[in-house]
Amino acid sequence: MRGATPRSARLVAGAAAVVLSVGLLSSCASSDDDKDTPGNAATYETGLVNIPKAGDVKKGGTLSFAGYGEPAVLDPAETIVAGSTGGLEMAAIYDVLMRWDSEANTVEPQLAESLEPNEDFTTWTLKLRDGVKFSDGTPLDSAAVKFSLDRYLRLGADEAMLWSNNVKKVSTPDPLTVEFELKTKWPTFDYMLTTGPGMVVAKSAGEGKGFKPVGAGPFTLASHAPKEKITLKANPSYWDGAPNLDAIEVVFLNDPHSTWDSFKGGNVDMAFLRDPDVVDEAVSAKSPGYMNLVSLGNVAIINGTKGHPGADPRVRKAMQLAVDAKVVMERAYDGAGVPSNETFASFSRWHTDVDSLPHDPEAAKKLVEEAKADGFDGKITHLDSSDPASKATALTIKASLEAVGFEVELDLVANIQEQIQKVAIERSYDVAGWGISWREAGPYGRMFATNHSQGNLSAGMPTSPEMDALFDAFQAAESEDDQREIMGKIQAEWNELVPALVFAPSAEFLMWSKQVHGVVDSTNSLVLLQDAWIS
Template sequence: MSRRSRRGNRGLAAVTLAVAGSLFLASCAGNNEGSSGGSADAPQTGSDLTIGLVNKQGDPGTPVKGGTLTFAGYTAVTTLDPSKSQAAGSAGGTELAAIYDTLMRYDPVAKKFDPQMAKSLESSADNLSWTLKLRDGTKFSDGSPLDAQAVTASINRYVARKAPQSALWAAKVASMDTPDATTVVFHLSSPWTGIQSMLSTGPGMIVAPSAQQGDQFTPIGAGAYKLEKFAPNEELVLTARPDYYGGAPQLDKLRLISIVGGQPTADALKTGGVDAAYVRTLNPALDLIDAGYPAFVDIPSLGSIANVNMAPGRPGADVRVRQAMAYAVDPQTLNTRVNAGKGMPGQVIFQDTSRWHNDVKPIGVDPAKAKTLLDAAKADGYNGKVTFLSYQEPAAQASALAVQAMLNAVGFDTQIEYATGPGDLVKRMYVDRNYDISSAAINLSEADPFERLYSSLRTGGPNNTTGYSDPETDALLDKLGTAVTDTDKKAVLAQIQERANVTVPWQVWGNVPNIDVWAKNVNGIKQSVDGIMLFDTAWKS
């Protein structure tokens, strides 16, 4: 197992309610079972983890043909249309990738993008155009060719339907040309490397031209599996395609289900009820790793934050109030009370597990500064009242009570309001914007953090649920979007951290590790961006 010591202080919502819910619930899931379960020999804290493979498997021998692999996703699949889903590992991305595949794939071990369904993707010297080459003979499950026209038609459909990643795509991609049947040229409005990440997720899941007939949508893709049965919120059964471009899969079928809760999911893996799973609950994840299950550990950044409403008339509209909150709430204390000290607390955007980590220090915890700032805001008329929106679940309540105590200790008058449930809370925060402060998550991808930073921080961004607006941050985001090298990106991200320390766009409380995990007799699973798993080469021994 990969472990390391800590160095210093560790420091998307979507355009639809369903996507907002998946992101919010992902943040809560890191805490919901944080103070229970786990084996006695399990790692004591999430800080023992680093990003990468654990319990690596040896040579499995010759692949075995046949069988059904059952996968337990984080949330139940409710749609098979990529334009209606965030297409992340926590929100149906693995299931959709089995049907549609992706043009590109992010290799999180090598930290680079590789062609998956595509043959190649090459940039021009100025990074203002990217040329995609397709493999000869690739077909959709209805027998029609996956050619350049099909690719551009699918992406145009994705953008026209205002899918989760469509706004940034439309802002960055000026036009697409199809000089021949196997070539697509993307012309950009400014240099941008994020197109690789986009083509590894929703926009890169190509829908067949025959899929949309009027209002009727049929899931027809070029992936390794095709639809056999779909019972929303229950199960999705897929059958292997003998004509898949990469060769017929070894598995006969995939059965994709959702089990509510990280511990029940882990138990199902241990008892053989499922063969692979996505787990985003700390102790069950640590327990599975300690028990020797092969897994890929991912630690997306900004996995545990609080959104603070900055609309006029709300307490968070005053930056001094946001700063006071940040100085008052100690992530270490919050972690102790909610996660029994086993989480990954911190105030920085990128902790030192991230390839994007920088040396800019966080805002820090300082109750005296918090009180001074709050007193200044009160002197200008603020009454000190703030409401923390939560819901009645043990860990959520523990978090709300801990935050309330720390805020009140510096002079806030904090009340807790309980929503009727997670769905109501999500609606209040992401749709109605009727809240003062509440737990959330952004889950920045290691592959490319720009997209979600851009959509959640930029003035008027599609996922900017707080109303944050700062011209200097907007300029930095534009600069980040045109940065080409990792060195240049890290430099801008450090500047964004410095600016965040001043303007406090969120309350940053830490990270929540998640794992792609599978049984010891399962082989050939591939990881991609944002927790997505690919099963085209998977098999069971």
């Protein structure tokens, strides 16, 4: 299964962590006749889908959830905050200061009372709710927020570099006010408080081996049996009243087909899917849930550091011209979904009319010949996992590259830990199956982290001053129209830079049974369960 690779976002923890993902969805416009067919962008709209009407709220019961990847530690400073990597559990324990409303496409207060910018978006003022307490009884005040943010940066969380490069000062003028002074104009700063930085960790939680998750969310950790399940119990002192559920039980089945079968059989109430074949089936079944679309979800990143073939831009461009995304996805997933090698495919509101690089083997051959004339030996090592879909992807890439003059050696590793070690830590690879994961809601954060020269999740991908400048312009833009215009320029620069071979975006589907109600959506495929109940 593809779910065994970093591209499918198991769990990655610590400073070397990279958000990973797998899957695909349509990059093609649809007709009215095929609007609801699998693999179609119109079917995979971001947001809540197929939500049934609910009756009177019922109190009590345990909600069972088949998670995608088990978090090693429920700490937003040590674990990537996403629905596939323990995000649901951490949101239940810590809550979030702000949340993204997919229907309104706005960031709204959650644990916070308000968040307002000054006129030029260089200072943001956060107001906290009075009387909120952590589950240990201590107050969640401005000092607690600042402590948690300082801790987040010190421990090198996945968005720590983004934060430190953009936030000049955090001050606490009174117990219920936090002021963020930025280094530059940032109209979408509020998205930062919907993820890891917006999860406030109590001082009593500690860190390292002695860490115990303590937050102000609607649930607390009851138990964690590694490789089996996590149990959360209701927090009766939650600031918005005790949750409807008594408990949440998270299990880890470690196979997408087993997860889907278990959900269909009624053995779990909720499940997270991102492998394209099972996502297609779940979408066809019109299961209720939260659909989140992730661009650059299925890629092979290129090591552009000195001493690797990818340091030569001709080699990088030749590889992308040689590989047909459609063939890759057909071989890996038996035709599930539809491929695209664009940064943002046609489903996305960030899609532009700037074309991506075409499939052009003849042009690829010429570039390879030019590089060889200057001393390139033609040799490339492709790293990926050894599960069937990853192996099929690797073999397809190998054949495509060798057809234009490359000599490709495959390095198919046995497990995710080895792949992360080679890619994110050692950077001892030429090309590697991975996921970059630019998201629909507030994409700047992930763009900066993965492909800006100051980002901490590039894993060796080439960057450029031109791309940095475009990211900075995107950050400062005040309207989506302005941002979209810049996104077209980002696609054009991507075509020149070629930091990765792009095969498809991905669909992440957090689905639940028709008996589950009151689920609230947010960013990064997170859902909030303080109002959830089972009929």
